[in-house]
Amino acid sequence: MRIGGLALAIAFACSAALAQDGGITVWKNGMPPGGITEKKDFGDHLLEISHREVDGKAELHKVKADVIVIQTGKATLVTGGEVIDPKDTGPNEIQGSGIKGGVKHEVGPGDVIEIPAGVPHQFFVAPGTQITYLVVKVVKQAK
Numbered sequence: 371m372r373i374g375g376l377a378l379a380i381a382f383a384c385s386a387a388l389a390q391d392g393g394i395t396v397w398k399n400g401m402p403p404g405g406i407t408e409k410k411d412f413g414d415h416l417l418e419i420s421h422r423e424v425d426g427k428a429e430l431h432k433v434k435a436d437v438i439v440i441q442t443g444k445a446t447l448v449t450g451g452e453v454i455d456p457k458d459t460g461p462n463e464i465q466g467s468g469i470k471g472g473v474k475h476e477v478g479p480g481d482v483i484e485i486p487a488g489v490p491h492q493f494f495v496a497p498g499t500q501i502t503y504l505v506v507k508v509v510k511q512a513k
Contacts, residue, residue: 395410395417397417397419400419400441400504401419402417402418402419406419406421413509414508414509414511415506415507415508415509416434416505416506416507416509417504417505417506417507418504418505418507419441419502419503419504419505420502420503420505421500421501421502422445422493422495422500422501422502423495423499423500424495425492425493425494425495426492426493426494426495427465427466427467427492428448428453428454428465428466428467428468428469428490428491428492429453429463429464429465429490429491429492430453430456430463430464430465430466430488430489430490430491431462431463431487431488431507432462432463432464432487432488433462433487433509433510434462434487434507434508434509434510435484435485435486435487435507435508435510436483436484436485436491436505436506436507436508437482437483437484437485437505437506437508438481438482438483438484438485438503438504438505438506439480439481439482439483439503439504440477440478440479440480440481440482440483440501440502440503441479441502441503441504442479442500442501442502443478443479443495443499443500443501443502444476444477444478444479444496444499444501445476445477445493445494445495445496445499445501446474446475446476446477446493446494447474447475447476447477447483447491447492447493447494448469448472448473448474448475448491448492448494449469449472449473449475449485449489449490449491450469450471450472450473450489450490451469451470451471451472451473451490452469452470452471452490453465453466453468453469453490454466454467454468454469454470455467455468466490468492469490469491469492472490472491472492477501487510
């Protein structure tokens with residue numbers, strides 16, 4: 371399975387990189403020690419927690435794939451299609467007001483999602499609900 375293989379590759383890459391200095395990263399109960407706004411950059415991948423109580427913007431990462439593990443809540447994730455009103459928000463990062471022609475996916479606790487670099491995506495959260503998820507951003511290596 372493609373997602374399973376990618377998750378194993380990420381796990382092995384993380385283990386190899388961290389084993390070089392003997393250190394590991396542990397986020398007890400799925401939360402960074404510095405709180406939900408803390409992000410950990412390892413160079414070839416990043417770890418972060420995202421929490422949404424409202425709809426997100428459409429996003430497209432040109433050189434980073436997202437591997438997402440839903441911790442709590444549920445949402446509709448729209449992927450593919452084309453970003454509406456795209457704006458550069460940083461190096462290799464685009465955000466927009468929505469997605470035209472995407473595919474809807476209902477996601478919830480325990481779901482694992484892999485979004486390749488270059489694929490537009492956007493979360494929609496129903497009023498009165500929320501979603502919290504772990505994101506591993508994997509930097510695409512130059513060929």
